[in-house]
Amino acid sequence: MTKRIWLLPWIGFLVSLPAAAAWQVNLSPGHTAIARDIHDLHMIIFWVCVAIGVVVFGVMFWSILHHRKSKGAEAHHFHENTVVEILWTLIPFGILIAMAVPATATLIRMYDSTEADLDVQITGYQWKWRYQYLGQDIDYFSVLSTPREQINNEEEKGEHYLLEVDNPLVLPAGKKVRFLLTSNDVIHSWWVPSFAVKKDAIPGFVNEAWVIPEEPGIYRGQCTELCGKDHGFMPVVVEVKPQEEFDQWLADAKAAAAEQAASAEQEWTLEQLMQRGEQVYNTSCAACHQASGQGVPGAFPALAGSPITTGDIDAHIDIVLHGKAGTAMQAFGSQLNAVDLAAVITFERNAWGNDTGDSVSPQQIAERNQ
Amino acid sequence: MDELGRKNRRLVIRLLAGCVLMFGFGFALVPLYDVFCRVTGLNGKVTNTGPVAIEDADISRSVRVQFLGVNNEGMPWEFRPLDESVRVHPGEMRQIAFFARNPTSRRMIAQAIPSVAPAEAAQYLHKVNCFCFDSQSLASQEQVEMPVLFVIDKKLPEHIHTLTLSYTLFDITPEAPDGQALASETRRSPL
């Protein structure tokens, strides 16, 4: 009796699965044909489970209610019936085989290998994504843009808390896009629930996935393979644009890259560098070395008062450009442009009481990088 | 009771032998897995085929072969394919090249690890000659063009139109005090 009461809210939960809105309880149907297929599979197998559950638990609770000793039930001593057992094994077999058919069909569709209109190489880094549009000369990093203050509860959290990035992946609507996934360090996994695309990015390997985004919009997802400290802080944001807008974006992005290259030639003042450097520091360095420059003892060294940031400039530039083998310090030479590198190194040499007064120019960086 | 002691001992010895066997089996999984990958093309592992018999190309169809150059963490070299993609006929031998430059102030040794997507296609991509067969050593500021000679097997399934051959470049420079390359050992100290 009491047993069943506890089950009621559950059944309520299950039945209201598709109905509830604010408290999302179910897989979203997604925004691509494959995602909808998967959602259908999910719902079918779910209802199959519910049906089996109703029968099994029904019999069980019937027994609990009616075959209890306190009601004077006597035990009937049967303990074997091969026919019944074979039947109740065959029926689930039949159901599962019926399930396997649409599942196989969907899986085969997911492995479709017709030509794509656009190839994007996605590389996982600790803890950001790099998107390279193959054959388009567009190559950028996508980093969490939620301010540290929101994470540390010092500011109110925004609507897309932890699911927002500085540079989203931009895709054209209605075109087949092929993703080539790999990783720079550990295993990551790139997931956009609305596309039903989840694929591991593995160092030394290239994996393949594809999507035909249907409607323009912004789609959010996350890294789903534990990849170290900031695993929870490397979201995936995809912005799908209509073809014309996408073409425009592509052109703008190419122009911006050219402009970036030009700005490396101009003169930068210490103030300008410091200002830009702080931004770069906060997106690229603060996750490990902390906004305070104090690092994390035992894991990430402090930069405030460190011999690197206050000593030889060239050594400092080298370590930022090329990383430090065997540690989490990455080679930023390929990740940031010369201006950002100059700015962040200048910032590190002058912030938190380092006050060396040194100013590093983009030209200096370019030279060391030659 | 002595009878029982013997029985126990015999059983324990057998079970321990079973353990040793399974421990060995754990290690045997490594080569077994390689064989398995070679047979099934699992994981896009590419085998170093070496020379193959030259056959007539199947000019009735062509496939796109796309090249990627990826730097692993801590690898500062400039590394990219000179051609982003080429179209080839199955059975046709083709040579392409990757560009590499060592921008640092010391000699470094790198090893390129190939991988193919889709994984299914890996067994049909034969590399006749490849810079990934050996490690690459570049002095400071040195640059090089590294060739890959390959053939796509004519047995490549019809439904595959694009193959991606990716190389990931790993730094395998030993941590010698004078920065000189000594051996091809890859040890890294943890964090």
Added chain:
Amino acid sequence: MAEDPQKGGFLKTLQSVLAAMFGVQSEHRRLEDFSSHKPWRFILMGLAVAVVFVVLVMLLVRWALSLGAV
């Protein structure tokens, strides 16, 4: 127990192992099985059936792929 423990050959063992894989066996057959004093017969047959199972699933996969025209 009344049965001769050596009774039942290859087919009976196979039947018992298949019943195990399926997960249903009758009490009567179980008594018969356990009156045999050769567990190795069942273990070897079990492994063999497992191998056959793998091959069958692989064939199933082939067949599904050929249907899916991949």
Added chain:
Amino acid sequence: METTLGQNLGDTHHDHGPASGIGRWLFTTNHKDIGTLYLWFSLLMFLTGGTMALLIRAELFQPGLQLVQPEFFNQMTTMHGLIMVFGAVMPAFVGLANWLVPMMIGAPDMALPRMNNWSFWILPFAFAMMISTLFMEGGAPNFGWTFYAPLSTTYAPPSVTFFIFAVHMMGISSIMGAINVIATILNLRAPGMTMMKLPLFVWSWLITAFLLIAVMPVLAGVVTMMLMDIHFGTSFFNAAGGGDPVLFQHVFWFFGHPEVYIMILPAFGIISEIIPTFARKRLFGYASMVYAIASIAILSFLVWAHHMFTVGLPLAGELFFMFATMLIAVPTGVKVFNWVATMFRGSLTFETPMLFALAFVVLFTIGGFSGLMLAIAPADFQYHDTYFVVAHFHYVLVPGAIFSIMAATYFWLPKWTGHMINERMGKIHFWLSFVGVNITFFPMHFVGLAGMPRRIPDYALQFADFNSVASVGAFIFGFSQLLFLYNVIACIRGGARATDRVWEGAHGLEWTLPSPAPYHSFSQPPVVK
């Protein structure tokens, strides 16, 4: 291992009770003492791992970082998993086997008593080493209990070496325990206790022990390869040297999937003892149960890659593991029907052990359902590594393995201590646990489907409500375990005297012994009809 039973347990020791003082526990070769040690150790680990779980849930109560930093959070999830799997569930089953197997088969003790002592006393050292990593520079292992390379090799904190040695020690302990169980069951059965009369708990343990012997060495192998990669310059899993990080996952899950059965088969055995007792009926389909458990053991080696559907297996591989998983799921799943059929038309009463057993059947089945969903490879792309998976395996392991262990404790505690348990307290503990477990883990299905990845210390706002609910449930469940501790201690210290048979419907040799069971179980082998 030189020891024969004669020297240890024969007539010379016939009348002796336990030695006194700490030496009794350090040097004991008595199966009941060792069983007790295992059970207390497991309870201690359960509370330790549980505390870590509560820390995790407290951090996840709200979005934002409140209590711990991400590095420490990762260490907590890793240690929680390792401690619960290797420290709580597995030793608890070994403890139960130690207490019960000799009594159930009419043996005086375990077959290899000295090895038994060894296999227990390795454990505290293994776990002391593992837990001490929390205080090391760079922190404890932070790569999840699945420790995927290269996060656990090239990128691991220095403490990984201690972690590897701890795993080796646990493996040795488990293997010795398994050998002992097998030797006891095969060689020490009372005359007339043929294999076909073995209680189902003994059967399930015999098969589990063989599984342990088959897969623990593989785990030892995989951590040895890690050790060699880290310290000796090999490249098993390092792509730079021609190794393969995906190989790690294959070898790990080759161990890992049978490991799942290691944690659930003894539970099947326990439930198959308890339900017939309180239904006052024989187990329905005993024969099928034994056969199914045996074949599960073999077939569990064929489905490991269903944990790896997203690593980029070729289509044929995905299909193979999907089909194999679905086919194998059926014979396993339908064992639930046998328990239901055992209850059907029985004469049921609902003492605490029965309540836990019933909750096991219902909640384990729900875990089985989500397992079925996860087996559908295309759908798994949406579930993989989300909270849906977390919900799935917690439903299988908490109300599955853990509830079965609690059911077993309540069921046999009167036999062990000679005192009846306090039913009222037991029932309170049950209801709090039952409610707590469901409030904790059921909402995890929802956040998982809504898109929340597992192992993240902070989450987006749309996951907030269900996470708060889950955290509240976790605290209810966690703190109600103190009642369990209290119940057990109270039962040891006093309470109504237990009869020999304890439960009206109880059958089996252990119930023919006096309560509390004498220090040496069956010095004279019983006659089994």
